[in-house]
Amino acid sequence: IGGAVNMVSKSALDRKGRHLSGQVGAIYRARPGFGQPPLRAYAVSYSEVFGDKFGVSLNYGNRSHYSPTPATSRAYENKLDDPAYTYRFGTEDYYHKQTRWGGGLKLDYKLSEGTRFYGNVTRNRMMEPSFNHYIDYATTDAAATRDAAGNLTGAGGIVPGYTKTVTEWRPIPASTVTANSSFEWKHVGSVHAEIGAVHKFRGLDVDYNLYKSVSTTNYPHNDQTNIIATGIGLRIEDTSDPNLPKLTQTAGPDITNPNSYSTARRDLRKAQGKDAFVGAAINIKKNFDTVVPTWVKAGVRLRTQNRDLFADQFRWNYVGRDGVTGVNQATGINDDNLAQFVNPNIRRWGGTEKYPLLPTLNWATWGWNPGGNYKPGPSLETGLRDSPALFVEDVELRTRTALANRQKFEETINAAYIMGNMDLGKLQITAGMRVEETKTEGEGAKNEITPAEAALRAAFVGPLTDAEIIRRTTAQYRGRQKAKGDYREVFPGLHFKYTVLNNLLVRASYSSNIGRPSIGQLIPNTTVDNIRRSLVISNPSLKPQHANNFDLGVEYYFEPVGVLSAGVFLKEIKQFIFTRGGDVIQGNTGEYGEYTGYTFSSQFNGGAARVRGSNWPTSNNSPSCRACGRVSVCMPITRGIRPRAIMAGPCPRPRWPGLFRKPPTPVFPISGFPSPFASSTTTLAAVSSASPPPRRGSTTGGPPASPISRPSMRLTRTSPFISTPGISSTCRSCPRNSRAGAGAGISALVPRSWVASTGVIRHLLLEAHRFRRHLL
Known part of the structure; x- marks a missing residue:
């Protein structure tokens, strides 16, 4: 909804002669226990003009990088006031390597001084293998009760008497620990071809083009192994770092013993998405040589996108020779022998090494073992291949x-314009x-x-x-x-x-635009994560969001290539699209009844919002001041009006006393999904400013991080660790329901109030944590 930039590739005819350039580099990220060498990055480009008529441009680039990421996650009771119990805690060791390469060829032919024809083709590929280790501790999101004798009763997993810093879990069947190993492989390829022409006549310019683009995203083998132990008693105690609490097992089977796990399962997912774009455009510009210089431009643009998807899922439960998962009640023996599949080479770091080393199973590497540090032996994948009789498939x-x-x-989409x-x-x-x-x-x-x-x-x-x-x-x-x-x-x-x-300009503008839902939202689809017990549900009923934009700015240019700017803006948004997450699916929900107790996220249309603010960007690109970089200061003030999407639970109180007034009582009781929203006049207000870290496509993820980031104010999510402003009942900018990692922001449900934030970020190649101190 912020608009788009129409990128036009250069022509070799724009400059004479032969030109050749190149860039080389390397990327290295330290991770204890890994011997991964630096990864190369390079790019080359070539252009040449032959006989002033024929131009050739060629470019190619290759870049690899890897991201070792330790993380923790924690879920609290959904309430405003302390104490709030912890009903879920997880650790993650995530490692992925991404390799991108791509190139393009463009040919230009100048028929005359006023006519040029061109054609270009580009091809890009990306490969991203990754493996992950998750440990998930979970119980019911409810406290137990005591009978007259003081005994614990009910289905609640939380022992009464919890405090702000300590929570204890009952050893009931719903109190579980899951050890997950997964290997994921993503492969993306795209090809784009275009032909067109540019004609310049006396007082008249005409250009047109025709293009086709095809891209394919493959997930050829996303492989997971899981083992689950039940009846676990646990004590969770805060430390100086709320993201790394102390865990003590108080009851139940020994979670470090492979024989304590009653479920061993292999999940395999194979998926593919194909997109094909076909489009054409023509633009005509007429210049009028009058007393008042005037021009008029008109054009037509046509575009069709087709998407074809499939996702096959397979599941096998390991039952051993007796055909029973876990302990055979008839014999009292567990013959599964899961110890044969345990990987003894798991390496933990970033604080996660303080937790018990659980018997994580080997995974199918599919030929990828970074640095040779993980040396898996027998796995459920090899066991299924060699002894299929020991498994039962979920047909x-x-x-x-x-x-x-x-x-x-x-x-x-068919469009026409005149200006x-x-x-x-x-x-x-x-x-x-x-x-x-x-x-x-x-x-x-x-x-x-x-x-x-x-x-x-x-x-x-x-x-x-x-x-x-x-x-x-x-x-x-x-x-x-x-x-x-x-x-x-x-x-x-x-x-x-x-x-x-001569060097001072004033600009004022009004424009309107549209933000369409992604195609992935318009296709009915549900993605299930059984490890995190969460669902991502698409919303085919999602409508476009619209905005009216008003801008007023001043620009001062100085020698040799610098600019100082100041401006104010107003953006009025209708039917804004937001992501809601963290709500729990209740019973009797029809199609989703089998996922009772899971959390879900989806996108919805809100009511209306108004964004007001000012910004003061400046840049100096002169050779004598390259270290100055670019500085951008932005102060947005956001106010929501007539929202139709107030969530079931309020965001837990942020750790900034006095910043927000107490949110109102929730007005939308979740009893199933989907459900209609209640009406309300409560104001939504929020500001977020962050550079999100790389993600792997999880339910709380955001777009991949850019090495150059600007302060931003969005009504959609901006970071894996910051939820949609004022919308989610799971506030990821608060210590509760948060996930360790880079990012900064504030998010709350605020009655008739204003919230402002100022961010100052130098536009340099910095990691998110390097400039987090500049935010808020």
């Missing part, structure tokens, strides 16, 4: 995902209007049990066999359904530029 999951996860989507400019000397006026028509069509599985199928199930006698499960699942999900939609929007704009002095 329902395999059959259902093969049908339900086949999805198609098509979006066509004009008048030069009145010191004052220039530009005005225009764009009309867009959008059409969408999606296709997915139909989840339906017909009367005939219901009768067949009712008549079935005997235990369910794999064949019957496959038949039932196929009958339920084999149908297909389609949905269509279309809408038309008009976007006007008006811009003024006034030259006060």
Whole structure:
């Protein structure tokens, strides 16, 4: 919704002769216990003009980097006041390596001084293997009660009497510890081809192009192994670092003993997404040689995107030779022998080494073992290959995902615009209007049990066999359904530029724009994370968000290449898109009933919001002041009006006393998903300013970090550790429900109040933690 930049590649004809340049570099990130050598990065470019008619441009780049990341996560009781118990804690050791390479070739032919034809093709690839180790301690999000004799009763896993710093868990079946090892492989490839021409006649400019772009994202083998122990009593005690509490096992089986684990499971996911873009555009600009220099420009742009998705999932439970997971009740013996699959070479760091070393199982490396530090032996993957009789497959999951996860989507956007400019000397006026028509069509599985199928199930006698499960699942999900939609929007704009002095400008503008939901949201889809017990649910009913933008600014230019700026802005947003997360799925929720107790996140439309602020960016690119870099200061003030999306639980109180007034009582009781929102006049206010660290695509993730970041104010999430302002009942900028890592921000639900933040960030190649001190 912030607009877009139309990038135009250079032409070799723009400069004469032959030009060759190159860059080399290396990236190294330290991680104890790893011998990973520095990773190279390089880029080369070449351009040459032959006979003043034919130009060639060629470029290629290759870059690799890896990110070793220790992290912890912690979930608290959803309440404002202390004490609040801890019902979940997890540690993570995540390591991934990303390699990108790409190149492009562009050919230009100058037919005459006024006519040029061109064609270009680019290809990019990215490979990202990663492995992760998760340890997840969890119990029910409820406290137990005591009977008249003082005995603990009920299904609550929290022992009454918890304090601000200490929580104890009961050793009930719902109190579990899960050790997870996973290997994930991501491979992305794209090809883009374009042809076009530029014509310059007397007083008339014409350009047009036609392009096609195809990209494929593959997840060929995302492999996970999990072992689960139940009935664990635990004491969680705060230390000086709330992200690294002290854990003490108080009851239940020894969690460091492989024989204490009753469930061993392998999950495999294979997925692919294909996107194809086809588009064309024509632009015509007419210059009028009048007393007042004027030009008018008009154009048409067409674009169609097609997306084709599939995601197959497989699951095998290890049952051993007796065919029973864990202890065989008939014999009292556990013959699973999980110790044979344990990896003794797990290396922990960043504070996670203080916790018990659990029997994490070997994983399928698929030929990737960074630095040779992990040397897995027998695994559930090799065991399934060599002794399939020791495993039981979840045939329902395999059959259902093969049908339900086949999805198609098509979006066509046709747009036309007209704009004009008048030069009145010191004052220039530009005005225009764009009309867009959008059409969408999606296709997915139909989840339906017909009367005939219901009768067949009712008549079935005997235990369910794999064949019957496959038949039932196929009958339920084999149908297909389609949905269509279309809408038309008009976007006007008006811009003024006034030259006060040769080096002093004043600008004022009004514009309107649209932010469309991502295609991934418009396709019905649910992603389940059984380790974190969470779901990410798409929202096909999501509507576009709109904004009216007003800007006023002053720019002062100084020699040789510097600028000082100051400006104020107002952005009025309607139907803003936000991400809600942290709510717990209750019972009797229909399609999601099997995930009772899981948290979920999804995107929704809010009501309206108003963003007011000012900014003072400056830059000096002169050779004598390269160290000055660029400095940008921004102070946004945000106010939400008429929100229709107030969450079930308030954000826990931030550790900045007096910054916020106490939030109102929640107005939206979650009883299932999806549900309608209640109306409210409560104000939403928030400011976030952060540079998010790299992510691996989790449910709380944000976009990959950029080495150059600006202060930002967004109503959508800006960091893996900062939730949507004022929306989420899981506040990741507070110590509660937070995750250790870089990032800074504030987030709260505030009644009729204003919140402001100032961020000063030098535009240099710095890591997020290097400049966190400049925020807030």
